[in-house]
Amino acid sequence: MRVFRLLGADRSTPPGLANFDSTTVFVRAAASYLRGESFPALGMLDPRLVPIAKRLNRLPRTARQTLYTVGGANEGISPENLGDIDVERFRRWVVEQYPDRGYPAVIVGSSNGAAVHLAALLGVPWLPQTFLVPVRRSMDADAIRADVEWGAARADPLLAANPDVSLHRMHDPNQDRLMVRKLAYFRVKSRALGDAYESFIRRVLEPGGTVVSLECEYEWPAIDLGERHSFQLGGLGGLFPEEYYDGCPAIADFLERQGVDGGREGVVADGYGGWDAPVPDDRIPEAEWGFDPALRDDLDRVADERGYDVRRLRFDDPRDLSPFVADRYRDRYADRGRPVDRLLVQSFALVEPWWTVRTGSVPYWAPFNTRPDAAFLESYLAESEPYDEAWMTLFSHGVRSAGLASIDRWRDVLAIARDHHGFVGADPTEFPYDVETHVRYHDDLPRTIAARHPHPPPLSFDRFDSIASGVEDEYAIEWERG
CATH class of the missing domain: 3.40.1360 (Dna Topoisomerase Vi A Subunit; Chain: A, domain 2)
Known part of the structure; x- marks a missing residue:
């Protein structure tokens, strides 16, 4: 479930960081509000191209679908360049978007659209844990095992260059069907703040301020591919996680509408029908929305060293x-x-x-x-x-x-x-x-x-803290002192 780059993009993001990803868009939206600005065209499209983009529905639907595929592929990096990816540069890009001034709190953690509005309500920055590195390759959308093997053979340089991240590769042949034909999704989650986030927090968080750890505990079945490396089939949306691996009537109907039958590589013909994929051996934080708890130790360390308060905002489902x-x-x-x-x-x-x-x-x-x-x-x-x-x-x-x-x-x-x-x-x-x-x-x-x-x-953060403590039992959230 990624945002499609229509005709052009703001190329100010560092190499390897997708303009079209939810995280990137959410950072731009939150930072725009703190700068007192509106947020047109997902922060990606040159205003001069907007009139053209508003006429794209005149194209046949098949042509529009091709735009999704080609537009996404244009964002991808060569797999040969994975060793050059610097996640610390991603984090520097994030903090550069925000006004450099004092804040009573900083939110760090899961990607979430409601968190953008929470940051706007409190007038504070949101620093994401998760980033997407889109990698170019051509592959049938249903070739799950082939994608597992393809990425496993190419991930080590990225992991070696970034020892403070976990890699959650993701392939969704249902919702991302148009994109995964030309892109592999390498999602990285920071297991440490890194110099950019830590320096930013030390610089802008007011004395006695609060670090809010935003922790979505949504999990997904995954395949363990080694230290800090996993593969996830599917993602949050209209199907249960197990349905991606076990098949279900909805998937069988979907594949039939796509003109796919059990004779194609990667598709299971017996039972309900579905995708042929390795059996998952663990449940871990979901690639796009889940929180890797390894980051919490670094948040606590910085708070202890600087005398900051810590709050944990926890919830099970991104929608909660x-x-x-x-x-x-x-x-x-x-x-x-x-x-x-x-x-x-x-x-x-x-x-x-x-x-x-x-x-x-x-x-x-x-x-x-x-x-x-x-x-x-x-x-x-x-x-x-x-x-x-x-x-x-x-x-x-x-x-x-x-x-x-x-x-x-x-x-x-x-x-x-x-x-x-x-x-x-x-x-x-x-x-x-x-x-x-x-x-x-x-x-x-x-x-x-x-x-x-x-x-x-x-809204005053102290006032918000009091409100959240008083109403958390009314919602599917937990508001805790760290």
């Missing part, structure tokens, strides 16, 4: 953070005498913290566009005080993957709003092939929601 953050915005608006009846659901990387606050909208983040995402949102709405309005950005990934929620399903969920509901920047007739939504969401948001409110000062 969204209701907690949404309700903190609702409370914040109520405290300032503002309306609290407008919800803005933001799908995957289509996040816009600046316009969220400017329009007085309550942010709710959906990791993707699947049936479980719809069910989580539906549960939140059923348990919340009613909203008058419910709007949604809807990420399109170019393939009708197994577990995808239909447009009608999303409409039904949003229809719980008492007055108005609908989509922002999305063409419902083209979902999930709606390439234009990646640029249209930003311009459409202020046109769809006419309300305007000034940006309030950040």
Whole structure:
């Protein structure tokens, strides 16, 4: 579930760091808010190209799918250059995005769209643990065993050059089907802060400030390939983890729609049908969203040396953070005498913290566009005080993957709003092939929601700490002293 680079990209990222990845987009979104700026076109597209990008839906769907594949491949590095990857340079790039000023807290850890909005609410930086290194190669999307072997033969130089990371390789032939034909996903997780993060925290965190360890404990079956190296089939979305390995009717139907039968290499013909993959031998932090607990020791060390407080914000599923953050915005608006009846659901990387606050909208983040995402949102709405309005950005990934929620399903969920509901920047007739939504969401948001409110000062961290301690039992989170 990665963001597609449409026509061009901000090439300021260091070599090997994907512009199109969720982590990179979230850093840009969070930093843009702290700089007082809106966040158009996922922070990737030259403004001069936006008018062209808004006409891409005129292309046949097959041509748009090719754009996803080719656009992603253009971001990949040569496997021969894996030894040149410097994750410490990635971390330097992150801290360079944020205003260099004092902060009462710094959030470090899991990638999560709700964390972007939490950082905006508190006016603090978010420093991610996980980065994606996309590596060029050509391979059938269903050739799982071949991809395991291909990456295993090429990973050692990256691991040797970066002894403070774990490598979680990921291959999702369902949701990432268009991309994995030309790219291997090498996700690295920092097991230590590194000089860049540590220096930044020491420089900007106010005396007595707080380091918030953001820990998503979501796990996935994985194949152990040696020290600090694993392989993961599939990822968070519309299927259970075990279904990727064991097969299920939804996968069989999906492969049939793709024109794939049991005679193709990598596809199992008997039983439910599915993919032929090595049997996983462990459950470890999920590649994109999970937190590697090895980082916690370094966070505690720096806090002890500098006299910082530590808080651990823990949750099992990436979606668990969204209701907690949404309700903190609702409370914040109520405290300032503002309306609290407008919800803005933001799908995957289509996040816009600046316009969220400017329009007085309550942010709710959906990791993707699947049936479980719809069910989580539906549960939140059923348990919340009613909203008058419910709007949604809807990420399109170019393939009708197994577990995808239909447009009608999303409409039904949003229809719980008492007055108005609908989509922002999305063409419902083209979902999930709606390439234009990646640029249209930003311009459409202020046109769809006419309300305007000034940006309030950040919520005091001490006040937030007190609130979180008092309400954690109401949510699927834990807020703990480190």
